[in-house]
Amino acid sequence: MALRPPAPASGRLGVLLPGLGAVASTFIAGVLAARRGLMPPIGSLTQMARLGVGSTPDDRQPLIRDSVSLASLDDLVFGGWDPITTNALEAARTAGVLAPHDLAPLADELEAIVPMPAVFDTRWVSRLEGRRVKPEASKWAQAQALIDDIARFRDGQRCDRLVMIWCGSTEAYQAPSAVHDSVAAFEAGLRADDPNISPSQIYAYAALRSGVPYANGAPNLSIDLPCMTELAAREGVPVAGKDFKTGQTWMKTLLAPGIKARMLGLRGWYSTNILGNRDGEVLDAPENFKAKEVSKLGVLDAILEPSVYPDLYGHIDHVVRINYYPPRGDNKEGWDNIDIFGWLGYPMQIKVDFLCRDSILAAPIVLDLVLLLDLAHRAGASGVQEWLGFYLKAPQAAGAQSADHDLFRQLATLQDTLRGWAGARG
Numbered sequence: 001m002a003l004r005p006p007a008p009a010s011g012r013l014g015v016l017l018p019g020l021g022a023v024a025s026t027f028i029a030g031v032l033a034a035r036r037g038l039m040p041p042i043g044s045l046t047q048m049a050r051l052g053v054g055s056t057p058d059d060r061q062p063l064i065r066d067s068v069s070l071a072s073l074d075d076l077v078f079g080g081w082d083p084i085t086t087n088a089l090e091a092a093r094t095a096g097v098l099a100p101h102d103l104a105p106l107a108d109e110l111e112a113i114v115p116m117p118a119v120f121d122t123r124w125v126s127r128l129e130g131r132r133v134k135p136e137a138s139k140w141a142q143a144q145a146l147i148d149d150i151a152r153f154r155d156g157q158r159c160d161r162l163v164m165i166w167c168g169s170t171e172a173y174q175a176p177s178a179v180h181d182s183v184a185a186f187e188a189g190l191r192a193d194d195p196n197i198s199p200s201q202i203y204a205y206a207a208l209r210s211g212v213p214y215a216n217g218a219p220n221l222s223i224d225l226p227c228m229t230e231l232a233a234r235e236g237v238p239v240a241g242k243d244f245k246t247g248q249t250w251m252k253t254l255l256a257p258g259i260k261a262r263m264l265g266l267r268g269w270y271s272t273n274i275l276g277n278r279d280g281e282v283l284d285a286p287e288n289f290k291a292k293e294v295s296k297l298g299v300l301d302a303i304l305e306p307s308v309y310p311d312l313y314g315h316i317d318h319v320v321r322i323n324y325y326p327p328r329g330d331n332k333e334g335w336d337n338i339d340i341f342g343w344l345g346y347p348m349q350i351k352v353d354f355l356c357r358d359s360i361l362a363a364p365i366v367l368d369l370v371l372l373l374d375l376a377h378r379a380g381a382s383g384v385q386e387w388l389g390f391y392l393k394a395p396q397a398a399g400a401q402s403a404d405h406d407l408f409r410q411l412a413t414l415q416d417t418l419r420g421w422a423g424a425r426g
Helices: 022-035 088-095 100-111 139-156 183-191 199-209 226-235 248-261 278-283 286-304 358-378 386-391 407-425
Strands: 013-018 076-081 161-166 214-216 238-241 265-275 317-324 333-341 347-355
Touching (some): 013 022, 013 199, 022 088, 022 358, 088 100, 139 199, 161 358, 214 358, 226 238, 248 265, 386 407
Antiparallel strands (some): 333 347
Protein backbone atom coordinates (compact mmCIF):
# COMPACT_ATOMS: atom_id res chain seq x y z
CA MET A 1 0.00 0.00 0.00
CA ALA A 2 1.12 3.58 -0.64
CA LEU A 3 2.43 5.12 2.57
CA ARG A 4 2.46 8.75 3.57
CA PRO A 5 4.39 10.23 6.50
CA PRO A 6 2.34 9.88 9.70
CA ALA A 7 1.30 12.91 11.68
CA PRO A 8 3.40 13.37 14.85
CA ALA A 9 2.60 11.08 17.78
CA SER A 10 2.07 14.01 20.11
CA GLY A 11 -0.34 14.15 23.01
CA ARG A 12 -2.15 11.46 24.98
CA LEU A 13 -3.27 8.17 23.39
CA GLY A 14 -6.32 6.62 25.04
CA VAL A 15 -6.47 2.81 25.08
CA LEU A 16 -10.03 1.50 25.41
CA LEU A 17 -10.40 -2.17 26.33
CA PRO A 18 -13.75 -3.97 26.22
CA GLY A 19 -13.12 -6.72 28.77
CA LEU A 20 -10.88 -5.85 31.71
CA GLY A 21 -9.89 -9.40 32.57
CA ALA A 22 -6.63 -11.33 32.64
CA VAL A 23 -5.23 -10.12 29.30
CA ALA A 24 -6.16 -6.45 29.71
CA SER A 25 -5.01 -6.16 33.34
CA THR A 26 -1.72 -7.92 32.53
CA PHE A 27 -1.17 -5.60 29.57
CA ILE A 28 -1.81 -2.48 31.65
CA ALA A 29 0.40 -3.67 34.51
CA GLY A 30 3.24 -4.42 32.10
CA VAL A 31 3.08 -0.95 30.54
CA LEU A 32 3.05 0.68 33.98
CA ALA A 33 6.04 -1.44 35.03
CA ALA A 34 7.96 -0.52 31.86
CA ARG A 35 7.28 3.18 32.47
CA ARG A 36 8.86 2.89 35.90
CA GLY A 37 11.83 0.93 34.64
CA LEU A 38 10.83 -2.10 36.71
CA MET A 39 10.83 -4.52 33.77
CA PRO A 40 11.32 -4.12 30.02
CA PRO A 41 8.29 -4.84 27.78
CA ILE A 42 9.49 -8.29 26.74
CA GLY A 43 7.60 -9.77 23.78
CA SER A 44 6.74 -6.43 22.20
CA LEU A 45 8.23 -5.97 18.75
CA THR A 46 7.54 -2.24 18.79
CA GLN A 47 9.64 -1.85 21.94
CA MET A 48 12.30 -4.58 21.75
CA ALA A 49 12.84 -5.52 18.08
CA ARG A 50 15.18 -3.88 15.63
CA LEU A 51 14.38 -2.93 12.05
CA GLY A 52 16.95 -3.39 9.32
CA VAL A 53 16.58 -0.35 7.07
CA GLY A 54 19.85 -0.50 5.14
CA SER A 55 21.35 -2.75 2.49
CA THR A 56 24.88 -3.38 3.83
CA PRO A 57 26.16 -5.15 6.95
CA ASP A 58 27.49 -1.83 8.26
CA ASP A 59 24.08 -0.14 8.25
CA ARG A 60 22.45 0.57 11.57
CA GLN A 61 19.81 -1.75 12.98
CA PRO A 62 17.68 0.76 14.91
CA LEU A 63 14.89 -0.22 17.25
CA ILE A 64 11.46 -0.13 15.65
CA ARG A 65 10.37 2.50 18.17
CA ASP A 66 13.26 4.71 17.00
CA SER A 67 12.56 4.09 13.31
CA VAL A 68 8.88 5.01 13.02
CA SER A 69 6.72 7.55 14.77
CA LEU A 70 5.16 5.57 17.61
CA ALA A 71 3.35 6.90 20.66
CA SER A 72 5.42 6.84 23.85
CA LEU A 73 4.41 4.45 26.61
CA ASP A 74 4.31 7.50 28.88
CA ASP A 75 1.46 8.92 26.77
CA LEU A 76 -0.88 5.90 27.09
CA VAL A 77 -4.09 6.36 29.11
CA PHE A 78 -6.22 3.33 29.96
CA GLY A 79 -9.96 2.78 30.14
CA GLY A 80 -12.59 0.27 29.12
CA TRP A 81 -15.67 -1.70 30.04
CA ASP A 82 -16.25 -4.85 32.08
CA PRO A 83 -19.41 -6.59 33.34
CA ILE A 84 -17.71 -8.03 36.43
CA THR A 85 -14.53 -6.22 37.47
CA THR A 86 -14.59 -2.98 39.51
CA ASN A 87 -11.01 -1.86 38.77
CA ALA A 88 -7.81 -3.05 37.11
CA LEU A 89 -6.17 -4.03 40.40
CA GLU A 90 -9.07 -6.30 41.31
CA ALA A 91 -8.96 -7.75 37.79
CA ALA A 92 -5.25 -8.51 38.08
CA ARG A 93 -5.61 -10.07 41.53
CA THR A 94 -8.57 -12.20 40.43
CA ALA A 95 -6.80 -13.36 37.27
CA GLY A 96 -3.79 -14.47 39.28
CA VAL A 97 -1.41 -13.99 36.38
CA LEU A 98 0.96 -11.64 38.20
CA ALA A 99 2.46 -12.24 41.62
CA PRO A 100 1.50 -9.90 44.51
CA HIS A 101 5.04 -8.51 44.71
CA ASP A 102 4.82 -7.45 41.05
CA LEU A 103 1.43 -5.78 41.56
CA ALA A 104 2.34 -4.00 44.81
CA PRO A 105 4.31 -1.07 43.31
CA LEU A 106 1.57 -0.58 40.67
CA ALA A 107 -1.44 -0.97 42.97
CA ASP A 108 -2.47 2.70 43.21
CA GLU A 109 -2.37 3.24 39.45
CA LEU A 110 -4.21 0.00 38.72
CA GLU A 111 -6.89 0.68 41.31
CA ALA A 112 -7.57 4.07 39.73
CA ILE A 113 -8.50 2.45 36.40
CA VAL A 114 -12.23 1.83 36.78
CA PRO A 115 -14.04 0.22 33.84
CA MET A 116 -17.39 1.52 32.67
CA PRO A 117 -20.50 -0.69 32.84
CA ALA A 118 -20.52 -3.03 29.86
CA VAL A 119 -22.85 -3.97 27.06
CA PHE A 120 -23.40 -7.60 28.02
CA ASP A 121 -25.75 -10.42 27.08
CA THR A 122 -25.60 -13.90 28.62
CA ARG A 123 -26.90 -15.38 25.38
CA TRP A 124 -23.41 -14.82 23.98
CA VAL A 125 -21.38 -15.86 27.05
CA SER A 126 -23.57 -18.24 29.00
CA ARG A 127 -20.95 -19.15 31.63
CA LEU A 128 -20.58 -15.58 32.96
CA GLU A 129 -22.94 -13.43 34.99
CA GLY A 130 -22.80 -9.71 34.33
CA ARG A 131 -23.18 -7.50 37.38
CA ARG A 132 -22.02 -4.17 35.98
CA VAL A 133 -24.05 -3.83 32.80
CA LYS A 134 -25.60 -0.90 31.02
CA PRO A 135 -29.28 -0.26 31.76
CA GLU A 136 -30.16 0.44 28.14
CA ALA A 137 -32.35 -2.36 26.84
CA SER A 138 -32.28 -1.75 23.09
CA LYS A 139 -29.20 -2.38 20.98
CA TRP A 140 -29.44 1.02 19.33
CA ALA A 141 -29.47 2.69 22.75
CA GLN A 142 -26.53 0.52 23.84
CA ALA A 143 -24.53 1.63 20.80
CA GLN A 144 -25.29 5.28 21.53
CA ALA A 145 -24.30 4.77 25.17
CA LEU A 146 -20.92 3.39 24.08
CA ILE A 147 -20.41 6.29 21.69
CA ASP A 148 -21.14 8.66 24.59
CA ASP A 149 -18.70 6.72 26.81
CA ILE A 150 -15.97 7.10 24.19
CA ALA A 151 -16.57 10.86 23.93
CA ARG A 152 -16.57 11.30 27.72
CA PHE A 153 -13.36 9.30 28.08
CA ARG A 154 -11.67 11.30 25.33
CA ASP A 155 -12.63 14.61 26.95
CA GLY A 156 -12.19 13.57 30.57
CA GLN A 157 -8.74 12.07 30.03
CA ARG A 158 -7.69 14.83 27.60
CA CYS A 159 -6.85 12.30 24.90
CA ASP A 160 -5.71 13.45 21.49
CA ARG A 161 -6.32 10.03 19.93
CA LEU A 162 -7.92 6.71 20.85
CA VAL A 163 -7.54 3.01 19.97
CA MET A 164 -9.90 0.19 21.01
CA ILE A 165 -8.80 -3.45 21.41
CA TRP A 166 -11.37 -6.15 22.20
CA CYS A 167 -9.99 -8.16 25.15
CA GLY A 168 -13.33 -9.62 26.21
CA SER A 169 -14.49 -13.21 26.28
CA THR A 170 -15.13 -15.37 23.23
CA GLU A 171 -18.75 -15.09 22.19
CA ALA A 172 -20.91 -17.95 20.94
CA TYR A 173 -20.24 -18.97 17.37
CA GLN A 174 -22.33 -17.41 14.63
CA ALA A 175 -22.29 -17.12 10.86
CA PRO A 176 -22.87 -13.78 9.11
CA SER A 177 -26.48 -12.92 8.32
CA ALA A 178 -28.32 -10.32 6.26
CA VAL A 179 -28.05 -7.75 9.05
CA HIS A 180 -24.27 -7.71 8.50
CA ASP A 181 -24.41 -7.01 4.76
CA SER A 182 -24.16 -3.22 4.94
CA VAL A 183 -24.00 -0.31 7.37
CA ALA A 184 -27.62 0.53 6.60
CA ALA A 185 -28.72 -3.05 7.34
CA PHE A 186 -26.71 -3.13 10.55
CA GLU A 187 -28.10 0.15 11.82
CA ALA A 188 -31.62 -1.01 11.00
CA GLY A 189 -30.82 -4.20 12.92
CA LEU A 190 -29.66 -2.20 15.93
CA ARG A 191 -32.95 -0.32 15.97
CA ALA A 192 -34.89 -3.57 15.58
CA ASP A 193 -32.88 -5.45 18.24
CA ASP A 194 -31.83 -8.06 15.70
CA PRO A 195 -30.75 -11.21 17.62
CA ASN A 196 -27.82 -11.70 15.22
CA ILE A 197 -26.06 -8.59 16.53
CA SER A 198 -23.67 -9.48 19.36
CA PRO A 199 -22.19 -7.17 22.02
CA SER A 200 -18.74 -7.22 20.39
CA GLN A 201 -20.30 -6.00 17.15
CA ILE A 202 -21.90 -3.11 19.01
CA TYR A 203 -18.49 -2.16 20.41
CA ALA A 204 -16.91 -2.33 16.95
CA TYR A 205 -19.69 -0.17 15.51
CA ALA A 206 -19.34 2.41 18.30
CA ALA A 207 -15.57 2.58 17.82
CA LEU A 208 -15.76 3.09 14.06
CA ARG A 209 -18.57 5.63 14.35
CA SER A 210 -16.33 7.50 16.79
CA GLY A 211 -13.33 7.41 14.44
CA VAL A 212 -11.42 5.01 16.71
CA PRO A 213 -9.13 2.28 15.28
CA TYR A 214 -10.25 -1.18 16.39
CA ALA A 215 -8.72 -4.65 16.68
CA ASN A 216 -10.48 -7.85 17.72
CA GLY A 217 -8.45 -10.08 20.03
CA ALA A 218 -11.03 -12.90 20.17
CA PRO A 219 -12.52 -15.20 17.50
CA ASN A 220 -15.86 -13.39 17.61
CA LEU A 221 -17.50 -12.32 14.40
CA SER A 222 -17.23 -8.55 14.85
CA ILE A 223 -14.90 -6.52 12.67
CA ASP A 224 -14.71 -9.10 9.84
CA LEU A 225 -18.11 -8.22 8.40
CA PRO A 226 -19.12 -6.33 5.24
CA CYS A 227 -20.91 -3.69 7.30
CA MET A 228 -17.79 -3.00 9.38
CA THR A 229 -15.50 -2.98 6.36
CA GLU A 230 -17.83 -0.44 4.75
CA LEU A 231 -17.98 1.66 7.91
CA ALA A 232 -14.20 1.60 8.44
CA ALA A 233 -13.66 2.84 4.88
CA ARG A 234 -16.36 5.50 5.24
CA GLU A 235 -14.93 6.82 8.50
CA GLY A 236 -11.27 6.46 7.45
CA VAL A 237 -10.43 4.12 10.34
CA PRO A 238 -7.86 1.27 10.33
CA VAL A 239 -9.01 -2.10 11.72
CA ALA A 240 -7.52 -5.56 12.31
CA GLY A 241 -8.88 -8.96 13.32
CA LYS A 242 -9.00 -11.50 14.73
CA ASP A 243 -7.96 -13.60 17.77
CA PHE A 244 -4.60 -12.96 19.47
CA LYS A 245 -2.00 -15.48 18.27
CA THR A 246 -0.50 -16.64 21.55
CA GLY A 247 0.21 -20.29 22.46
CA GLN A 248 -0.72 -23.31 20.42
CA THR A 249 -1.57 -21.54 17.16
CA TRP A 250 1.71 -19.64 17.38
CA MET A 251 3.45 -23.03 17.57
CA LYS A 252 1.53 -24.21 14.49
CA THR A 253 2.55 -21.17 12.46
CA LEU A 254 6.16 -21.84 13.49
CA LEU A 255 6.23 -25.59 12.77
CA ALA A 256 3.95 -25.97 9.74
CA PRO A 257 6.08 -23.73 7.47
CA GLY A 258 9.15 -25.79 8.44
CA ILE A 259 7.41 -29.07 7.58
CA LYS A 260 6.33 -27.60 4.25
CA ALA A 261 9.81 -26.17 3.56
CA ARG A 262 11.22 -29.71 3.68
CA MET A 263 8.34 -31.11 1.59
CA LEU A 264 7.53 -33.60 4.34
CA GLY A 265 4.01 -34.94 4.51
CA LEU A 266 1.48 -34.39 7.29
CA ARG A 267 -1.12 -37.02 8.16
CA GLY A 268 -2.59 -35.62 11.35
CA TRP A 269 -2.31 -32.90 13.97
CA TYR A 270 -4.01 -33.39 17.31
CA SER A 271 -4.09 -30.38 19.66
CA THR A 272 -5.48 -30.17 23.14
CA ASN A 273 -5.40 -27.34 25.67
CA ILE A 274 -5.79 -27.28 29.45
CA LEU A 275 -6.85 -23.85 30.66
CA GLY A 276 -8.38 -22.68 33.94
CA ASN A 277 -8.95 -18.93 33.66
CA ARG A 278 -12.14 -17.02 32.77
CA ASP A 279 -11.48 -17.69 29.09
CA GLY A 280 -11.34 -21.41 29.80
CA GLU A 281 -14.61 -21.23 31.70
CA VAL A 282 -16.31 -19.43 28.82
CA LEU A 283 -14.88 -21.85 26.24
CA ASP A 284 -16.25 -24.78 28.24
CA ALA A 285 -19.61 -23.96 26.65
CA PRO A 286 -19.85 -25.77 23.27
CA GLU A 287 -21.26 -22.74 21.43
CA ASN A 288 -18.30 -20.59 22.53
CA PHE A 289 -15.70 -23.28 21.85
CA LYS A 290 -17.04 -23.54 18.29
CA ALA A 291 -15.93 -19.95 17.60
CA LYS A 292 -12.42 -20.71 18.89
CA GLU A 293 -12.26 -24.03 17.04
CA VAL A 294 -13.02 -22.38 13.70
CA SER A 295 -10.32 -19.80 14.35
CA LYS A 296 -7.72 -22.47 15.19
CA LEU A 297 -8.60 -24.96 12.44
CA GLY A 298 -8.05 -22.58 9.53
CA VAL A 299 -4.32 -22.22 10.10
CA LEU A 300 -2.93 -25.44 8.63
CA ASP A 301 -4.82 -25.43 5.33
CA ALA A 302 -3.82 -21.82 4.71
CA ILE A 303 -0.13 -22.59 5.26
CA LEU A 304 0.15 -26.07 3.71
CA GLU A 305 -2.08 -25.54 0.64
CA PRO A 306 -3.48 -29.08 0.32
CA SER A 307 -4.97 -28.32 -3.10
CA VAL A 308 -1.46 -27.53 -4.39
CA TYR A 309 0.25 -30.44 -2.58
CA PRO A 310 -2.41 -33.17 -2.35
CA ASP A 311 0.12 -36.01 -1.92
CA LEU A 312 1.56 -34.33 1.16
CA TYR A 313 -1.36 -32.52 2.77
CA GLY A 314 -4.53 -33.72 1.09
CA HIS A 315 -5.68 -36.02 3.91
CA ILE A 316 -4.96 -34.33 7.24
CA ASP A 317 -6.92 -35.15 10.38
CA HIS A 318 -6.79 -31.86 12.30
CA VAL A 319 -8.37 -32.04 15.75
CA VAL A 320 -8.53 -29.23 18.36
CA ARG A 321 -9.74 -29.58 21.95
CA ILE A 322 -9.92 -27.14 24.87
CA ASN A 323 -10.44 -28.50 28.38
CA TYR A 324 -11.46 -26.27 31.28
CA TYR A 325 -9.36 -27.24 34.29
CA PRO A 326 -9.55 -24.64 37.10
CA PRO A 327 -6.31 -25.59 38.93
CA ARG A 328 -4.29 -24.58 35.87
CA GLY A 329 -5.49 -20.95 36.03
CA ASP A 330 -3.95 -18.75 33.34
CA ASN A 331 -0.98 -21.10 32.92
CA LYS A 332 -2.24 -22.96 29.89
CA GLU A 333 -0.79 -26.25 28.71
CA GLY A 334 -0.95 -26.83 24.97
CA TRP A 335 -0.13 -30.37 23.87
CA ASP A 336 0.33 -31.32 20.21
CA ASN A 337 0.82 -34.69 18.57
CA ILE A 338 1.95 -34.27 14.97
CA ASP A 339 2.06 -37.25 12.60
CA ILE A 340 4.34 -36.59 9.65
CA PHE A 341 5.77 -38.85 6.95
CA GLY A 342 8.88 -38.75 4.81
CA TRP A 343 10.87 -40.70 2.21
CA LEU A 344 8.99 -43.78 0.97
CA GLY A 345 6.07 -42.77 3.17
CA TYR A 346 7.71 -43.78 6.45
CA PRO A 347 5.90 -42.26 9.45
CA MET A 348 7.45 -40.03 12.11
CA GLN A 349 6.07 -37.99 15.01
CA ILE A 350 6.65 -34.62 16.60
CA LYS A 351 5.31 -33.96 20.09
CA VAL A 352 5.10 -30.49 21.67
CA ASP A 353 4.13 -29.74 25.25
CA PHE A 354 3.97 -25.96 25.61
CA LEU A 355 3.49 -24.84 29.22
CA CYS A 356 2.70 -21.25 28.44
CA ARG A 357 1.15 -18.28 30.21
CA ASP A 358 -1.66 -17.10 27.99
CA SER A 359 -1.96 -13.52 29.19
CA ILE A 360 1.83 -13.06 29.35
CA LEU A 361 1.96 -13.90 25.64
CA ALA A 362 -1.10 -11.81 24.76
CA ALA A 363 -0.19 -8.61 26.63
CA PRO A 364 2.64 -7.48 24.30
CA ILE A 365 0.40 -8.22 21.32
CA VAL A 366 -2.14 -5.75 22.72
CA LEU A 367 0.57 -3.13 23.13
CA ASP A 368 1.85 -3.56 19.57
CA LEU A 369 -1.64 -3.45 18.06
CA VAL A 370 -2.40 -0.26 19.99
CA LEU A 371 0.74 1.50 18.80
CA LEU A 372 0.66 0.24 15.22
CA LEU A 373 -3.04 0.97 14.64
CA ASP A 374 -2.44 4.46 15.98
CA LEU A 375 0.52 4.82 13.60
CA ALA A 376 -1.62 3.65 10.68
CA HIS A 377 -4.40 6.08 11.59
CA ARG A 378 -2.00 9.04 11.81
CA ALA A 379 -0.65 8.04 8.39
CA GLY A 380 -4.14 8.11 6.86
CA ALA A 381 -4.51 4.34 6.43
CA SER A 382 -8.01 2.94 6.71
CA GLY A 383 -9.82 -0.37 6.43
CA VAL A 384 -8.28 -3.78 7.06
CA GLN A 385 -4.58 -3.65 7.98
CA GLU A 386 -3.53 -7.04 6.64
CA TRP A 387 0.11 -6.34 7.59
CA LEU A 388 -0.89 -6.81 11.24
CA GLY A 389 -1.80 -10.47 10.62
CA PHE A 390 1.44 -11.47 12.37
CA TYR A 391 -0.37 -10.95 15.70
CA LEU A 392 -3.60 -12.81 14.92
CA LYS A 393 -4.80 -16.42 14.66
CA ALA A 394 -7.36 -15.73 11.95
CA PRO A 395 -6.03 -12.63 10.18
CA GLN A 396 -8.49 -10.69 8.13
CA ALA A 397 -7.76 -10.32 4.42
CA ALA A 398 -7.79 -6.87 2.88
CA GLY A 399 -8.73 -8.04 -0.60
CA ALA A 400 -10.02 -11.02 -2.55
CA GLN A 401 -7.02 -13.21 -1.72
CA SER A 402 -7.00 -15.19 1.52
CA ALA A 403 -4.86 -13.87 4.35
CA ASP A 404 -1.40 -15.36 4.82
CA HIS A 405 -0.88 -17.55 7.93
CA ASP A 406 2.83 -18.27 7.56
CA LEU A 407 4.43 -16.53 10.56
CA PHE A 408 7.66 -15.76 8.72
CA ARG A 409 5.98 -14.23 5.69
CA GLN A 410 3.71 -12.30 8.05
CA LEU A 411 6.75 -10.93 9.88
CA ALA A 412 8.37 -9.92 6.59
CA THR A 413 5.19 -8.05 5.57
CA LEU A 414 5.06 -6.29 8.93
CA GLN A 415 8.72 -5.27 8.69
CA ASP A 416 8.40 -4.11 5.07
CA THR A 417 5.42 -1.94 6.00
CA LEU A 418 7.32 -0.38 8.90
CA ARG A 419 10.36 0.20 6.67
CA GLY A 420 8.08 2.05 4.30
CA TRP A 421 6.97 4.35 7.10
CA ALA A 422 10.55 4.71 8.31
CA GLY A 423 11.46 5.91 4.82
CA ALA A 424 8.42 8.14 4.61
CA ARG A 425 9.42 9.66 7.95
CA GLY A 426 12.71 10.64 6.40
